[in-house]
Amino acid sequence: MxxxxxxxxxxxxxxxxxxxxxxxxxxxxxxxxxxxxxxxxxxxxxxxxxxxxxxxxxxxxxxxxxxxxxxxxxxxxxxxxxxxxxxxxxxxxxxxxxxxxxxxMGHGHFLLSIMDAATSVGGKLSQGFAAYVAAEVAEALDHAHRAVDDEGRPLHLVHRAVGPMRIRLGHNGRVQLTNFGAAWSELMGRIPTPLGILRGDPAYTAPEILRGFEKPEAGQRDPLTPRALDGRADIFSLGLVLLEMLLARYPLDPPDRLWLDIEQRFPPEVRGERPSSLLPLSILANRVLHFGPEEVRLATGALPEPLRHIVTRALRPEPAERYQTAGQMRDALRGFLQETGQHPYGAKQAKAEVKQLFDQASDLDKLPAYSIVEIGALPVPPDMYLEDLDELDD
Missing domain, CATH: 3.30.200.20 (Phosphorylase Kinase; domain 1)
Incomplete structure (x- = not known):
């Protein structure tokens, strides 16, 4: 084809x-x-x-x-x-x-495609890789959260869409955060988001953004934009991405009964910026709102204690209990790598790990590997070509 x-x-x-x-x-x-x-x-x-x-x-x-x-x-x-x-x-x-x-357009792949490749070969990304990538994203966020405008005024920027499809790894192993189109900031003259529209990726949204419908703050114009919104919301999102890399599955979609009878706290009429093809926004939002310390404890049970502590602190429901800056989370992750003897885990090691994954996932004699999001990241299996031809015949 x-x-x-x-x-x-x-x-x-x-x-x-x-x-x-x-x-x-x-x-x-x-x-x-x-x-x-x-x-x-x-x-x-x-x-x-x-x-x-x-x-x-x-x-x-x-x-x-x-x-x-x-x-x-x-x-x-x-x-x-x-x-x-x-x-x-x-x-x-x-x-x-x-x-x-x-x-x-640098040569490389989105983190989601790398996670797809790992799943295709029946493996997980290494803890060193996960800590390295998260630390590099935290470095980018720390810079963004401190950004100022041309006049030197703080922008108080919040990315609001940190997720595996906004993180890209170059073929040289460099990690880059992409796509600040959904960012909230105090840049003068910006067009406001329409009321009741959730910007960013609902699967990685921090709970304080969603709680505005439960307990709106005095003077809060939009329930989805808390007056106290700051970079700690991105720290929660990055914590979810880190946990997903470590578990090799999305943390809020476990194969058990955790989400069968949760209290519905988020209104179903609220719309995301784009419809989700996986779960309605209200279901994702209610899972985020119920992802408290006990759920995090169960999800992180198999992790080494230093890494478990980092994930747990990043995913605290209350911003005041998380890392207060992305730089603090970056330093904790780099400290973990050093303490566990995985330092230096850097671009060279990440490059080698990703290359090995894609070499394995690209062997169509063994694996039906393909990416449904980043087109061309992984090859399309031969049986899918046949399906495409059948559709053309119809």
Whole structure:
């Protein structure tokens, strides 16, 4: 089956010119209802020169004017986020139909695809890998949480969407946090999120964002944006990602009776920014709200005590009981690696571990390995080609 030539996104205009560059959309990188659509494209200056491979992220929330404004906002925000652990935003692009954020396309894979590869070979990511990746993301968050605008004013930025599809590992083992499009900040002039819309990834949302419907604060304009929202919400999200890497399964979807009779605390009428193809937002939200110390204790029972302590503290329901800065969580994770003799576990070791996983998962004689989110990360099994041909015959 040939590689798709359609963009797979909301725009049918595959080649267009914007500003000083020409763009040619090649294929989808991510086309999944739970995540932002991402398109692989090439970019070249209108006066000629080398082609550069980039990622285009279509902006979907808002009317035509808001689409352009939101794209420009994300680019403006990125100027305050210059850090090697944060993926670069190159600018914005517009055609007659769509607004795009243009992002750097480094060689590598999203963390979710790496976790898929580990599952495909029946294994788990090593504890060293999990601690290293989480520490590098915490480093990126610490920088983002301290960011200031062009006038030196604190932005009080919160990513709000930390999850395996916003963390990317390069082929060189470098970890980068991506996609600040759902971020909350005090950047002047930003378009507010519509009331009752949950930005970011509901599967990794911190409980304080959801509790606004139970106990709204005085003067709280939006139940999903607490007045005291700060970077500690991202620490909870990162704690869930860390636990998922260690368990090789999503922590709030265990194969037992934990969630059969939970009290419904989150209203079903609240909508996510995009519909989930897995579970309704209300079910995910209620699981987060009930993921307390006892549930964390049961989930972390097989972990070594130092690592268990880090995960437990990151996942405390109350922000005041978590790490107070992402830098504190980073230091704890790096301390764990050093104390357990896994230091240095760094980019070189991560690169080797990921390469071994993908080498094993790509052997179609042994494994039906494929990625349903990051297109092309893992090969499509032969039986799926046959299914595609059957559908074409129909």
């Amino acid at each position: 040939s590689e798709p030539t359609d963009s797979g996104g909301p725009s049918s205009q595959l080649d267009f010119e914007s500003g000083n560059h020409r763009y040619s959309i090649q294929r989808p990188l991510v086309s999944h209802p739970d995540y932002d659509t991402l398109l692989l494209a090439s970019r070249q200056h209108v006066r000629g020169g080398p082609l550069k491979r980039v990622i285009l992220k279509p902006i979907l929330l808002g009317n035509e004017r808001e689409l352009r404004t939101r794209a420009l906002e994300e680019v403006s925000l990125s100027r305050s986020l210059r850090h090697p652990n944060i993926a670069r935003v190159l600018g914005s692009a517009f055609n007659e139909e769509m607004a795009y954020v243009v992002m750097d």
